[in-house]
Amino acid sequence: MRNVGADIGNVLVRAVVCGLVILCLGSPAIEPVRRVRIKVFNQAGAPSRRVLAAEKKAALIFRWAGIAADWLDCSVDASGHYHLPECERAWMPADVELVITDYPGPHLSQFALGCSKPDPQDGYARIFYLRIQKEARERSMTESDVMALVIAHEIGHLLLRSRSHSRAGVMRARFGGEEWERARKNHLRFAPEQSSAMQETVTQLIRRRANAPLLARSNPPPARSEEVE
Numbered sequence: 001m002r003n004v005g006a007d008i009g010n011v012l013v014r015a016v017v018c019g020l021v022i023l024c025l026g027s028p029a030i031e032p033v034r035r036v037r038i039k040v041f042n043q044a045g046a047p048s049r050r051v052l053a054a055e056k057k058a059a060l061i062f063r064w065a066g067i068a069a070d071w072l073d074c075s076v077d078a079s080g081h082y083h084l085p086e087c088e089r090a091w092m093p094a095d096v097e098l099v100i101t102d103y104p105g106p107h108l109s110q111f112a113l114g115c116s117k118p119d120p121q122d123g124y125a126r127i128f129y130l131r132i133q134k135e136a137r138e139r140s141m142t143e144s145d146v147m148a149l150v151i152a153h154e155i156g157h158l159l160l161r162s163r164s165h166s167r168a169g170v171m172r173a174r175f176g177g178e179e180w181e182r183a184r185k186n187h188l189r190f191a192p193e194q195s196s197a198m199q200e201t202v203t204q205l206i207r208r209r210a211n212a213p214l215l216a217r218s219n220p221p222p223a224r225s226e227e228v229e
């Protein structure tokens, strides 16, 4: 004989559990297990509080994509030394280089706010502080809001291992009014397939780190012909 009351109870318990699972899956509150370490070389002298605010906003965009970002301030002091010794040590596979500079170079378009070299061995991202300042002024946005979106886009190229762009969202080639407005509200996201691809990249990088603890690498000079905006 079946216990109808117990069956109903089981069904309710399963429904609640399923509901919790669905709620959890849809929430950014899940702690991402995939972590990248972003070494920030602030060569443009951008105010650190603005850079920190931009990092916080960019981290949120990556968190929604299932990736946690640890930021390392690799600016140098008056004697030319890094504040943090980790900036000089060998690179880990899941390390990302982000350079804030005022010198885009003539090979890039006048509209480029950043560029990157999405190479698995010695890739890097560069963002252009003076242009970001100008864009922020013209759009009546904070520098941090603009910088966060540019950081997310360029590091997106690195983690996607791709020079491609999408028609909308973080990886759009030229941000339109919708992207800027959503960025201002912290609503801009990577597409689900882009999030999955970046998660896969970081998982592979972490696996490589387990097999090859350190990479012999110093900051490479920009490889202009291989950069994508």
Ligand SMILES: [Zn+2]
Binding pocket: 153, 157, 164, 165, 171, 172, 173, 228, 229
């Ligand atoms: Zn791009």
